[in-house]
Amino acid sequence: MLRRQIIQITLPLALTFKIRGSQAQSSFKEWIFDNDNEVSDYKIHRSGSPVIISTFLGDATWFNGKNDGYFMTIHPLAGAKKFTIEALIRPDGGNFEQRWLHLESQDDLSAPPGLSDTRILYEIRVIGSYWYPDAFIHGAGYRQALRQPDRLWPTGQWHHVAQTYDGSTYRSYVNGTLQCLADVAFTPQGAGRCAVGVRLNKVNFFHGAIRSVRFSRYASDPSQFALLKHLRG
Incomplete structure (x- = not known):
């Protein structure tokens, strides 16, 4: 097993969670x-006190929007030329600007986290009892946000979100419905680290629950979204 350097943040507790898919060569x-404590190759370090809750989808992690977050020393899409990120999330309102997923390329893990120019973000913007997604990719020669503020979704409910890149076009979806798209000259990102429920430098905390996140090294059509079927039953 490869040795991985521990992220340089004050992290009070390490947990393990179920991770499906094989190692670096897996397509997803x-x-x-x-939090069923199954052995995995990646330790998750905890900030704050995220809570495991029971839902109709199965157990999930709830983040308080103040100081809860998970941190891992892996960029799950490092080297990918195409990708799909899917997730089952339940935004519960709170601050306008929230980041629930932050992937960052960083060769030097002793460098301050969250400041790399090469990153993939998944964010939300909250307006009262509604929200909309903000997907973002940034690297050498490209920078693109996908957001549609006039397409709002209710808080307090479970939603499927996805962002995809097929080699030329970057797309954002909610519950299988296309929100917006843009042509991007994306190039593969390198190894690094990630945060769930917060930005890597511990700002813009997410208020809500996350059941699962799936990373694929190909661009999925909405009919192929693996996690969406769980939401639709």
Whole structure:
């Protein structure tokens, strides 16, 4: 097993969660945040006190929007030329600007986290009892946000979100419905680290629950979204 350097943040506790999919050569990785303590190759370090809750989807992690977050020393899409990120999330309102997923390329893990120019973000914007997604990719020669503020979704409910890149076009979806798209000259990102429920430098905390996140090294059509079927039953 490869030795991985521990992220340089004050992290009070390490947990393990179920991770489906094989190692670096797998076409997908699925992270299920149910805290059943199965052995995995990636330790999750905890900030704050995220809570495991029971839902109709299965157990999930709830983040308080103040100081809860998970941190891992892996960029699950490092080297991918195409990708799909899917997740089952339940935004519960709170601050306008929230980041629930932050992937960052960083060769030097002793460098301050969250400041790399090469990153993939998944964010939300909250307006009263509604929200909309904000997907973002940034690297050498490209920078693109996908957001549609006039397409709002209710808080307090479970939703499937996805962002995809097929080699030329970057797309954002909610519950299988296209929100917006843009042509991007994306290039593969390198190894690094990630945060769930917060930005890597511990700002813009997410208020809500996350059941699972799936990373695929190909661009899925909405009919192929693996996690959406769980929401639709």
